[in-house]
Amino acid sequence: MKIKKIILYISLAVLVVVAYFGFNVYQIIFTPNTQFSDAKVAVYIPTDASFEEVQTILLPYIKDMGTFVSLAERRSYSNNIKAGKFEITQGMNNNKIITALRLNLPVKVTFNNQERLEDFAGRLGSQLELDSLEVLNLFKEPAFLKENGFTEETVFTLFLPNTYEFYWNTSSEKLRNQFTKEYYRFWNEERKAKAERQGLTPIEVSILASIVQKETAKVSERPRVAEVYLNRLKKGMLLQADPTVIYAYKKETNDFTQVIKRVVNKHLITDSPYNTxxxxxxxxxxxxxxxxxxxxxxxxxxxxDFFYFCASVTNFGYHEFATTLEQHNVNARKYIAWLTNQTVPQ
Structure with missing residues (x-):
């Protein structure tokens, strides 16, 4: 009889211990363990990050770091860390958090309004785990330039503003390869044939397009502006594009932060091949x-057959076009008179 009681007590004790450990395991694995109010948060784990660094990154979002560490070690996450962008959803338990930290998510990379390769490299560096200077040097690498027919001045034509998807920890080399593939995909045989009909190479098309875009923000007007410059090129005239003068002045003064709203003589005399x-x-x-x-x-x-244009004072944002210099001068005088009345700073 005593033996039966002893066995019973031992069994009860075992059940209590099992229940205790079971409860602990349940707490570690299945209890929600987040502490943020948003629906989800993005966390970025750098390449070669240690488990201690991961804990520091997660600290603002994890309620009980001890239980997370315990399960991470059991699931071998602590010594098998992945770099990249990851999302944690509010109310996730440790098990789901660890699973989420193994799913590297792509980042939508956007860029526009860039004047220089340096600006572009900085933009990429602000969105991805990249060193901007490394990116800049990689695109200026002599072997890469030679292989693809670029110079340090023309390599900027490699990029077209768009929304791209990359993993946050994508290497600079993979990034360059992807942009190069996109460039050759864009410049298919049809577009190259159109460029040839205009007497231009793809690189020259992009250079002229950069001037056209700076001249007018109105998409509907760009084909008309483009033809003005093409007409000038065919006739051997100077392009005389104000945006190139502004760029030349910024480049010569090494100050791309300045805002130039009106081209005056000090800009026009800039001795630069960018001054058209x-x-x-x-x-x-x-x-x-x-x-x-x-x-x-x-x-x-x-x-x-237009060769000239200037800003319109009656249809703001658009331009007045002219075939002859005499017609253009009439339009230009109207614009200068209007501009003078606006006291636009120089």
């Missing part, structure tokens, strides 16, 4: 990162 008031043909490289629409405007220009 002084040098014939296209500048040696783009003055901006043109979007697809601007490129298409150069490839598919509006057919006309």
């Amino acid at each position: 008031y002084k040098y014939g043909g296209l500048p040696p490289g783009p003055i901006y990162m043109p979007d697809v629409n601007a490129v298409e405007a150069v490839l598919n220009p509006e057919q006309h």
Whole structure:
């Protein structure tokens, strides 16, 4: 009888211990363990991060770090950390958090309004785990430039503003390879044939498109502006594009932060191949990162015989076009009179 009682007590004790450990295991694995109010948060784990660094990154979002660490070690996450972008949803338990930390999510990378390769590299560095200087040097690598027919001035034509998807921890080399693939995919045989009909190479199309986009924000007007410059090129005239003068001045003064709203003599006398008031043909490289629409405007220009244009004072945002210099001077005087009354700072 005593033996039966002893066995019973032992069994009860075992059940209590099992229940205790079972409860602990349940707590560790299945109890919600987040402490943020948003529906989800993104966390970024750097390449070669230690488990201690991961804990520091997760600290603002994890309620009980001890239980998380315990399960992470059991599930071998602590010594098998993945780098990248990960999402944690509110109310996740430790098990789901660890699973989420093994699913690297792509990042939507956007860029536009870039004037220089340096700006573009900085933009990429702000969105991905990249060193901006490394990216810049990689795109200026002599072997890469030679292989793809670029120079340091023209390599900026490789990029077209869009939304791209990359993993946050994508290497600089993979990034360059992807942009290069996109470039050659865009410049298919049809577009190259259109460029040839305009007497331009794909690089020259992008350079001219950068000027067109800087001249007008109105998408509907870009094919007309593009044809003005194409007409000038065919006739051997100077392009005399104000945006190139502004770019030349910024480049010569090494200050791309300045805002120049009106071109005056100190800008026009800038001795730079980007100054199309002084040098014939296209500048040696783009003055901006043109979007697809601007490129298409150069490839598919509006057919006309205009050689001049200036800002309209009756249809703001658009331009007045002219065939002769006399017609243009009339339009220009109207604009200068209006501009003077606005006291636009120089």
